[in-house]
Amino acid sequence: MDVGVRLQSIRKLKGLSQRELAKRAGVTNSTISMIEKNSVSPSISSLKKVLSGIPMTLVEFFSIDYEQDTPPQVVYRADELTDLSSGAVTMKLVGKAQPNRALAFLDETYPPDADTGEEMYAHEGEEAGILVEGRLELTVGSEVYILEAGDSYYFESHQPHRFRNPFDKPARLISATTPANF
Amino acid sequence: MDVGVRLQSIRKLKGLSQRELAKRAGVTNSTISMIEKNSVSPSISSLKKVLSGIPMTLVEFFSIDYEQDTPPQVVYRADELTDLSSGAVTMKLVGKAQPNRALAFLDETYPPDADTGEEMYAHEGEEAGILVEGRLELTVGSEVYILEAGDSYYFESHQPHRFRNPFDKPARLISATTPANF
DNA sequence: CGCCAGCGTTCAGTATTTTCAACAGCCTGA
DNA sequence: TCAGGCTGTTGAAAATACTGAACGCTGGCG
Structure with a gap:
């Protein structure tokens, strides 16, 4: 469950910069940065705010079918x-x-x-x-x-x-x- | 999205006390208490730890079909x-x-x-x-x-x-x- | 080339969460 | 009635997350 990579994946798919997403979400760009680098584990309320800038629900976020280190699926x-x-x-x-x-x-x-x-x-x-x-x-x-x-x-x-x-x-x-x- | 009530519902369904769940999850009972009272918004890692004591994934937790004030459905x-x-x-x-x-x-x-x-x-x-x-x-x-x-x-x-x-x-x-x- | 605007990262300070320990309430059994 | 074990709650202290202001980097443009 890599929250950071997961968030970064979705943000980039949406074509947003950290600062753009931060502004839409009502947090600072530092927060986005640190979450994506997994240097913090965000609170539910924070992550919810961040996702509101995408927009995306918590269910959707955790349901995204994402995996690291898997043999490439074709x-x-x-x-x-x-x-x-x-x-x-x-x-x-x-x-x-x-x-x-x-x-x-x-x-x-x-x-x-x-x-x-x-x-x-x-x-x-x-x-x-x-x-x-x-x-x-x-x-x-x-x-x-x-x-x-x-x-x-x-x-x-x-x-x-x-x-x-x-x-x-x-x-x-x-x-x-x-x-x-x- | 009432995290507190949601957690309490599931905990009671499992027949666990706050202290029992806390011990299984590796947190203190205070944490459980405050999360359930919505006096804090837990971090992802904390909530994940708590849910591990149930056990339950984050996806499942947020996917729970929960509603207040529903007319009695049979x-x-x-x-x-x-x-x-x-x-x-x-x-x-x-x-x-x-x-x-x-x-x-x-x-x-x-x-x-x-x-x-x-x-x-x-x-x-x-x-x-x-x-x-x-x-x-x-x-x-x-x-x-x-x-x-x-x-x-x-x-x-x-x-x-x-x-x-x-x-x-x-x-x-x-x-x-x-x-x-x- | 210099300049600007954007990018993501980092750090010190502030705000929030978590722990630890104590508390009161409620049963049960002696 | 009192002791013991359980429940959930609450306070101060420790740990963690968030902010705000820097930093270095990049690419575009005059």
């Missing part, structure tokens, strides 16, 4: 994926939540009216995906695309982008992002 | 059970984990086609049970329930009650009695 069954859902969008991460992974490979489900947000995402790296089910609207830069089942995309993440499902059926998207922040 | 479906597994023995807690419940259930083999008798039982305390195999008829007060495999029950024993198996398959029941010493 094949993951459907029910072995790590749940990283945020908001209406269901996100399942392929592979363990590890601190320094290069790639975030996600199985995402967008229910009708689900939206990654009006503000356009823009971060380093590249990302690609393929729509498996339903239809989905993808905006990259000033271009707006409608993805049908089987369509796919690939672009550099510094371009502002947004996913939205204005249709009446849920859309299932398999996506990959490098590095592992989104 | 029948619980298979997926509503609280997992209290410890060691090799798998234990699922029937009913909400409430602070001062008087009950801990026993693993009891209920012979096929058995009947508790036509006269309705009514005694002090509380009781609960789960049907593992087959189907069973449960009468509580004037209500008659048909329990399917996986369904469970919880009620106060002063209500007259009766078990009956009018079906052609054997029914296996895991039942519990009051008080909470097991």
Whole structure:
């Protein structure tokens, strides 16, 4: 049960710095640092505050399927994926939540009216995906695309982008992002 | 998220005093007392030590389905059970984990086609049970329930009650009695 | 190149938690 | 009734966690 590495893994998956997370959580960056280095064992209330900045519950935090020093697992069954859902969008991460992974490979489900947000995402790296089910609207830069089942995309993440499902059926998207922040 | 009440509920379900749990966990009884009174917010390592004396993992602890001020529920479906597994023995807690419940259930083999008798039982305390195999008829007060495999029950024993198996398959029941010493 | 803004780490001081020891209350048995 | 053993609680002292302000490092930009 390595609380420190666990926290760091999740923080990096969310693309947050120690200071950003600290500010959102209402603690100092020192606290985050020391927790991640396992130089302290945080109190329940502290850890709860920290996780509120992600956001994530204590149950979710301790339930994350994380392991050190295990022979690298190659094949993951459907029910072995790590749940990283945020908001209406269901996100399942392929592979363990590890601190320094290069790639975030996600199985995402967008229910009708689900939206990654009006503000356009823009971060380093590249990302690609393929729509498996339903239809989905993808905006990259000033271009707006409608993805049908089987369509796919690939672009550099510094371009502002947004996913939205204005249709009446849920859309299932398999996506990959490098590095592992989104 | 009431850590104190949650801990006290589980401790009492296990029939442990603060001092007994403290000794098993390698902490002092004061620690248990203060955690249960919510006068402190324990560190992860402390709580983990405390739970090791039960024993119980952090995931299990935070996953406990606990609620205050719930209207009395009589029948619980298979997926509503609280997992209290410890060691090799798998234990699922029937009913909400409430602070001062008087009950801990026993693993009891209920012979096929058995009947508790036509006269309705009514005694002090509380009781609960789960049907593992087959189907069973449960009468509580004037209500008659048909329990399917996986369904469970919880009620106060002063209500007259009766078990009956009018079906052609054997029914296996895991039942519990009051008080909470097991 | 210098400068700035961000990153994570470290240290001294403060705040919180844990221990140790004592306390009162409640039974039980002598 | 009193002693002994149990219960949970509470106080001061010791141990631990958290803050606030530094530090060195990195990468981008003028």
